[in-house]
Amino acid sequence: MSLTTDDVNKIAYLARLGINAKDTASYTENLSDMLKLVEQMSSIDTDNVTPMAHPLDTIQRLRPDKIIEDNQRDHFQSIAPQTEEGLYLVPKVLD
Amino acid sequence: MTMHTKTLKQLSQGLQTGEYSSQELTLAYLNRIQQYSALNSFISVTEAQAIAAAKQADALLTAGNAPLLTGIPMAHKDIFCTQGVKTSCGSKMLDNFIAPYNATVVDNLNAAGMVSLGKLNMDEFAMGSSNETSFYGTAYNPWADNTVPGGSSGGSAAAVAARLIPAATGTDTGGSIRQPAAFCGITGLKPTYGRVSRYGMIAYASSLDQGGPMTQTAEDAALMLQAMAGFDPKDSTSAQQDVPNYSTNLNNSLQDLKIGLPKEFFDEGLNNDMATAIETAVNEYKQMGAEIIEVSMPHLKLAIPAYYVIAPAECSANLQRMDGVRFGHRCDNPEDLNDLYIRSRGEGFGTEVKRRILVGTYALSAGYYDAHYIKAQKIRRLITEDFTKALESVDVIMGPVTPTPAFGIGEKTADPIEMYLADIYTIAINLAGLPAMSIPAGFIDNKPVGLQIIGNYFAEAKLLNVAHQYQQVTNWHQQTPKGFE
Numbered sequence: 001m002s003l004t005t006d007d008v009n010k011i012a013y014l015a016r017l018g019i020n021a022k023d024t025a026s027y028t029e030n031l032s033d034m035l036k037l038v039e040q041m042s043s044i045d046t047d048n049v050t051p052m053a054h055p056l057d058t059i060q061r062l063r064p065d066k067i068i069e070d071n072q073r074d075h076f077q078s079i080a081p082q083t084e085e086g087l088y089l090v091p092k093v094l095d
Numbered sequence: 096m097t098m099h100t101k102t103l104k105q106l107s108q109g110l111q112t113g114e115y116s117s118q119e120l121t122l123a124y125l126n127r128i129q130q131y132s133a134l135n136s137f138i139s140v141t142e143a144q145a146i147a148a149a150k151q152a153d154a155l156l157t158a159g160n161a162p163l164l165t166g167i168p169m170a171h172k173d174i175f176c177t178q179g180v181k182t183s184c185g186s187k188m189l190d191n192f193i194a195p196y197n198a199t200v201v202d203n204l205n206a207a208g209m210v211s212l213g214k215l216n217m218d219e220f221a222m223g224s225s226n227e228t229s230f231y232g233t234a235y236n237p238w239a240d241n242t243v244p245g246g247s248s249g250g251s252a253a254a255v256a257a258r259l260i261p262a263a264t265g266t267d268t269g270g271s272i273r274q275p276a277a278f279c280g281i282t283g284l285k286p287t288y289g290r291v292s293r294y295g296m297i298a299y300a301s302s303l304d305q306g307g308p309m310t311q312t313a314e315d316a317a318l319m320l321q322a323m324a325g326f327d328p329k330d331s332t333s334a335q336q337d338v339p340n341y342s343t344n345l346n347n348s349l350q351d352l353k354i355g356l357p358k359e360f361f362d363e364g365l366n367n368d369m370a371t372a373i374e375t376a377v378n379e380y381k382q383m384g385a386e387i388i389e390v391s392m393p394h395l396k397l398a399i400p401a402y403y404v405i406a407p408a409e410c411s412a413n414l415q416r417m418d419g420v421r422f423g424h425r426c427d428n429p430e431d432l433n434d435l436y437i438r439s440r441g442e443g444f445g446t447e448v449k450r451r452i453l454v455g456t457y458a459l460s461a462g463y464y465d466a467h468y469i470k471a472q473k474i475r476r477l478i479t480e481d482f483t484k485a486l487e488s489v490d491v492i493m494g495p496v497t498p499t500p501a502f503g504i505g506e507k508t509a510d511p512i513e514m515y516l517a518d519i520y521t522i523a524i525n526l527a528g529l530p531a532m533s534i535p536a537g538f539i540d541n542k543p544v545g546l547q548i549i550g551n552y553f554a555e556a557k558l559l560n561v562a563h564q565y566q567q568v569t570n571w572h573q574q575t576p577k578g579f580e
Contacts, residue, residue, distance in 0.1 A: 003457075017441060018434035033459070034450070034512070037400050037403060037515070043392075046477070049477060051469050051478060054302050054528075055289075057289060063120075079422045080421050088421055090429075090432050
């Protein structure tokens with residue numbers, strides 16, 4: 001299946017991924033090629049096959065609901081682009 | 096004193112007997128790293144930390160009872176978080192990221208006494224087969240001019256091959272330990288999924304990613320895996336299985352070992368010289384008493400299509416955390432929140448990473464989820480069953496790691512699909528979650544050839560035994576590239 005540049009722009013927006021306008025055509029070509037490759041999967045019937053999400057087929061391990069780590073907010077925020085009073089700063093979302 | 100050609104085993108003996116100190120060893124390797132910096136195998140060299148760690152190691156060695164690997168230099172693929180040290184994952188996105196904690200693998204190797212000399216080059220976020228997608232430029236293959244070291248653990252393979260370090264960590268999502276190990280003529284082991292903790296290992300495709308050792312010999316891989324492996328409560332997919340002693344069975348006889356050769360590994364896609372090299376290696380095993388049995392992997396061809404749905408789908412989810420808010424690259428003067436996300440991610444990620452995020456986003460989007468993602472997971476089961484069925488009648492499976500030896504820089508960058516297709520012999524093993532190794536098995540036009548050995552779940556000790564026995568009767572693993580002797 002082939003994608004259009006509009007499709008690619010829409011997918012890029014869904015992924016919140018900036019793409020230079022001059023590169024859209026080559027991404028469209030690459031993605032169409034990848035989807036052609038992926039379409040080879042339809043060459044076999046898999047109706048009665050159970051999907052395999054994970055190689056070990058294990059159940060999710062649980063642990064007791066106990067505090068096991070100290071709060072390290074300052075430590076983690078020391079590498080953040082912008083913080084104030086212990087909060088991560090982003091552009092204004094609400095007026 | 097030439098220390099740089101020594102194996103971990105030999106270095107350990109030298110340190111334990113006081114023949115040389117960890118500080119001497121560390122300085123000698125740091126000098127080589129500087130001398131051969133044109134290989135571009137390192138992203139960061141952490142000289143001061145290394146010397147401090149070597150001093151500590153020397154104190155332990157003097158006091159006695161130091162663990163076997165104490166004082167031996169190594170380096171980490173730059174995908175493993177190292178506290179206080181830049182952990183870039185080969186990306187502009189994390190060029191300013193100083194990891195706030197250590198990966199479990201890093202803690203484990205520190206506890207084993209190893210001395211880290213720095214962080215190794217890699218394809219951006221481990222997405223690539225040539226190291227060419229790295230934000231820091233490609234690492235070079237020490238065996239041939241203008242040749243890729245493979246990827247994504249290209250810096251690890253190049254540095255070990257050039258003897259700039261005796262061992263390195265790597266990670267393997269679709270062949271990223273085995274393929275560069277093959278291209279650079281070293282020993283690489285991708286353990287069973289879940290054997291080595293993924294905690295602090297920056298995630299690409301979480302159901303496929305697995306860390307492992309990259310060394311000169313299988314004997315060294317056993318020592319290194321011993322220190323790396325084990326259950327980790329911080330990794331929800333860590334295997335709750337005892338870790339056997341990987342060194343005790345290395346010398347077991349291979350008499351009556353059953354080796355499966357999948358006929359699909361030797362079809363028209365395989366370069367003739369490569370086929371001959373692999374046959375020669377397999378014949379060596381026959382001489383040791385092994386029995387060769389043809390097996391079949393009818394779904395092998397679908398491994399690449401299935402991988403290029405599953406891996407991008409998982410990567411598109413995993414890389415959402417790179418959003419310019421809590422760490423990593425942030426664009427200048429964002430207009431609003433969307434602009435912040437879109438531009439930070441657009442500026443921070445390179446082309447290959449963007450391709451995979453886009454494909455993954457598409458495959459997971461409404462209307463395509465069943466046709467792509469669920470279909471790929473079904474094929475994943477069929478491929479896994481091919482392997483588990485074959486492994487009922489044989490002890491190990493062998494074949495090539497790559498269809499050709501290392502290719503030239505720039506040779507495959509124009510056509511991403513061509514690059515993907517070259518991973519046909521490694522990708523299926525990640526889908527199944529099985530352990531596999533690449534060991535040096537000859538040369539084609541002076542470029543190394545890798546033999547792949549695939550085993551059953553948690554059969555790393557068997558793989559290491561099979562690899563070690565081959566290295567007792569061949570010397571491919573002892574070759575050093577010209578100019579790096």
